[in-house]
Amino acid sequence: MMHLTQIKIISTGKYVPKKILTNGDLEKMVETSNEWIVSRTGIKERRIAEKESATDMAYFAALDALGQSKLNKNDIDLIIVASITGEQMTPSVANHVQKMLNIKHCMSFDVNAACTGYVYALEVAASLIQSGSYKHALVIGSEKLSNVLDYTDRNTCILFGDGAGATIIQKSENHQAYFYNQSKGDETDALTVKKYIKMDGRKVFLFAVDVMKKSIVKILDDAQLTIDDIDVIIPHQANLRIIQSVAKSLQIDLDKFEINLQNYGNTSAASIPIALDEYAKKNKQAKNVLLVGFGGGFTWGSAILQIN
Numbered sequence: 001m002m003h004l005t006q007i008k009i010i011s012t013g014k015y016v017p018k019k020i021l022t023n024g025d026l027e028k029m030v031e032t033s034n035e036w037i038v039s040r041t042g043i044k045e046r047r048i049a050e051k052e053s054a055t056d057m058a059y060f061a062a063l064d065a066l067g068q069s070k071l072n073k074n075d076i077d078l079i080i081v082a083s084i085t086g087e088q089m090t091p092s093v094a095n096h097v098q099k100m101l102n103i104k105h106c107m108s109f110d111v112n113a114a115c116t117g118y119v120y121a122l123e124v125a126a127s128l129i130q131s132g133s134y135k136h137a138l139v140i141g142s143e144k145l146s147n148v149l150d151y152t153d154r155n156t157c158i159l160f161g162d163g164a165g166a167t168i169i170q171k172s173e174n175h176q177a178y179f180y181n182q183s184k185g186d187e188t189d190a191l192t193v194k195k196y197i198k199m200d201g202r203k204v205f206l207f208a209v210d211v212m213k214k215s216i217v218k219i220l221d222d223a224q225l226t227i228d229d230i231d232v233i234i235p236h237q238a239n240l241r242i243i244q245s246v247a248k249s250l251q252i253d254l255d256k257f258e259i260n261l262q263n264y265g266n267t268s269a270a271s272i273p274i275a276l277d278e279y280a281k282k283n284k285q286a287k288n289v290l291l292v293g294f295g296g297g298f299t300w301g302s303a304i305l306q307i308n
């Protein structure tokens with residue numbers, strides 16, 4: 001079913017830790033090579049949070065997004081954080097961010113939909129704003145995946161990194177935002193995190209290419225737009241070959257995709273908002289953006305909305 005709301009993104013922010021873990025560093029930790037990692041994934045380096053928690057990174061990204069907006073922090077009445085790596089079961093990362101920002105009146109909670117978490121959180125926030133109960137939502141994706149990586153498992157440790165991205169959305173009668181989010185429960189073993197991330201990489205790869213294609217086609221169809229109406233596609237940054245395969249089969253120019261996975265690896269729920277922020281800071285004019293993600297669950301989803 002199509003989900004249409006009248007909201008727009010008014011600002012974005014991000015935080016990435018300073019410490020860089022290169023493919024060369026990983027060569028010293030597991031049996032791998034820079035050549036293998038670059039050719040199979042496109043990833044060259046990733047950031048590792050040495051001191052920062054997922055909550056700290058969410059807070060720093062939120063400060064950036066607030067600083068980019070004309071809002072006062074007390075204008076925020078809804079905080080949703082997408083994360084699978086919060087420090088505690090409860091309070092949520094969002095509750096902690098609310099406390100750190102010292103916002104008194106606000107609803108705050110977390111969403112867990114693995115790497116699709118941010119697109120899910122954005123749809124939930126848009127719906128709550130559409131209902132008229134909330135005015136300004138801070139939607140954040142923040143992950144400290146280094147906490148759940150087994151650095152002796154070359155199948156997974158080379159893929160992921162840490163970081164956070166944040167977005168502020170508000171109601172706007174003149175803007176239409178479309179969402180399509182889905183999940184299925186028959187592949188719950190393909191990608192799991194108990195102590196560490198465990199993944200059937202080939203299965204995830206095939207699934208990802210399939211649902212990314214379908215999600216792009218579906219959201220364009222819902223919005224009655226063509227790819228030419230879209231300024232940029234912000235895909236989940238998991239693997240360059242997944243994005244190339246989607247671009248090729250839908251005959252979309254690869255330049256239309258914002259790609260930063262070479263610098264950060266896969267930051268799960270943070271990957272789309274970090275890429276969105278980097279795109280928004282390079283392109284100040286109003287833009288039509290298409291977001292598309294997939295993740296453990298399996299979950300997947302897409303959105304078309306306007307930024308600035």
Ligand code: ACO
Binds near residue numbers: 032199208266295296
């Ligand atoms: N260095 C060197 N060799 C390696 C490494 C490594 N880091 N990792 C695996 N290999 C080996 C394997 O052991 C295998 O050897 P074998 O043939 O002797 O068994 C060989 O390389 C090929 O392995 P494949 O799994 O076939 O490699 P593939 O080309 O499929 O690439 C990869 C693996 C990168 C994991 C790919 O499948 C992928 O990107 N999958 C999607 C992963 C993904 O997107 N995950 C995120 C989901 S989002 C979320 O919710 C967290």
